Amino acid sequence: MSEQIQEIKGWLYEAGEKIKASFREELKVDQKSNRTDLVTNMDRDIQKFLIENIQSTYPKARILAEESGYNTLDTMEGTVFVIDPIDGTLNFVLEKENFCIMLAVYEEGQSKLGFIYNVMQEELYWGGREFGVYCNEKKLTKPENKLLSEGLIGMNAHMYLHNQYEAQKIGEVSMGVRMSGCAGIELIAILKGTRIGYLSNLSPWDYAAGCAMLDAFDFPYSGLTGKPLHFNGREHFVAGTPKMVEEVSKILQFP
Amino acid sequence: MSEQIQEIKGWLYEAGEKIKASFREELKVDQKSNRTDLVTNMDRDIQKFLIENIQSTYPKARILAEESGYNTLDTMEGTVFVIDPIDGTLNFVLEKENFCIMLAVYEEGQSKLGFIYNVMQEELYWGGREFGVYCNEKKLTKPENKLLSEGLIGMNAHMYLHNQYEAQKIGEVSMGVRMSGCAGIELIAILKGTRIGYLSNLSPWDYAAGCAMLDAFDFPYSGLTGKPLHFNGREHFVAGTPKMVEEVSKILQFP
Incomplete structure (x- = not known):
């Protein structure tokens, strides 16, 4: 191995x-x-x-x-x-x-x-x-389980601009919005504990590697309707600390 | 010296x-x-x-x-x-x-x-x-004088969210919006030629060092009404390649 x-x-x-x-x-x-x-x-x-x-x-x-x-x-x-x-x-x-x-x-x-x-x-x-x-x-040590209000959030520019999935509200609750234009950099930031989460619109190759490492920390990720990722084409995506993803799920009223 | x-x-x-x-x-x-x-x-x-x-x-x-x-x-x-x-x-x-x-x-x-x-x-x-x-x-070599439509732009999140000074339109014309949360990083990116410009709301200590280096390349900067920076309190700010700042001035109808 x-x-x-x-x-x-x-x-x-x-x-x-x-x-x-x-x-x-x-x-x-x-x-x-x-x-x-x-x-x-x-x-x-x-x-x-x-x-x-x-x-x-x-x-x-x-x-x-x-x-x-x-x-x-x-x-x-x-x-x-x-x-x-x-x-x-x-x-x-x-x-x-x-x-x-x-x-x-x-x-x-x-x-x-x-x-x-x-x-x-x-x-x-x-x-x-x-x-x-x-x-x-x-x-790496497992990052602290911070609230949405305690950290910076990585965000897709289009979702933020058009307020898809309450992206603007989610950004307002956080400590600040960051946009790097690179899913890998955003997912690394969650793993390092420098950001509390990431909202975007991704294809499987954008999230697969990051999710495999998030699994090592039992940090959650899903589609933005709360359904598991389908690894088939582009889909709206959230990942972050357990507390952050729970708050996003409440804001978006996931089942 | x-x-x-x-x-x-x-x-x-x-x-x-x-x-x-x-x-x-x-x-x-x-x-x-x-x-x-x-x-x-x-x-x-x-x-x-x-x-x-x-x-x-x-x-x-x-x-x-x-x-x-x-x-x-x-x-x-x-x-x-x-x-x-x-x-x-x-x-x-x-x-x-x-x-x-x-x-x-x-x-x-x-x-x-x-x-x-x-x-x-x-x-x-x-x-x-x-x-x-x-x-x-x-x-560093002087960066290419790229158009707004040819490069990435650094943007203040609040200005983008509330579309102050046509920030959303300016972002749409560019190749993409980036937010780092650090004026120094954004101004360095213009000096390196990796971004074509930066729109923000800054105090003199946020822009003075960057502007001193932009002067070495004769790259322009000003307030967002076209007036020179006043070095006295916070003000809306643009810097970038000459072509980018000219396009922004046309969009905002500077005098």
């Missing part, structure tokens, strides 16, 4: 080096659904690199990944690898920082391992319910 | 070490105007430390600083030091990162030097119109 962790870490470090090296060359940027939804040659290259490694080591595993060809899956049975080659592509293109590589391993629909690699900070967060959560070699 | 820069850098590094050391002790946190407007013993201690150094080296200089006793000044004549001991106090308290120490030197109302020290990243940005801008020992 520890061998699997070392192996995946090795892939991620190598992927990170490829990304850093790419800053010396011109990036090829294409639009997907709209002018701010971008994909680059590096998103495709990193996904290809990770998939090749997974397929040669785990030929029976299923793969769910952001870029084309792998972005739907009809079952979470067996071993599933969930990949976001570059989470925060807009930040990657415009800032050359504040992006992550994310990878998760699920077994029969249950989280086993999550990895979020903040490449430019050289911080690899990894772990799972059997292991706890680490930043590089340092084990 | 280079002696003055070395001297101020020395104060800032020492102040940074004091802040890092404070994480081993309990922080004393008080509210100022409301529950999210905080001041800590460290804001006061760092301000006192910087003021003592300034007063012993530059006994004739005036001082404008965030915490009590120094937060108004009736003239910008002569040499003025502008200090924010901890910019992003809420982040400092809740995240223990994403805050800065800021210091600026003005002569007869003109910017001379600015310093923004991101303590936890160990990045000290410094410079001025006679020097250019540096991150630690590395000189």
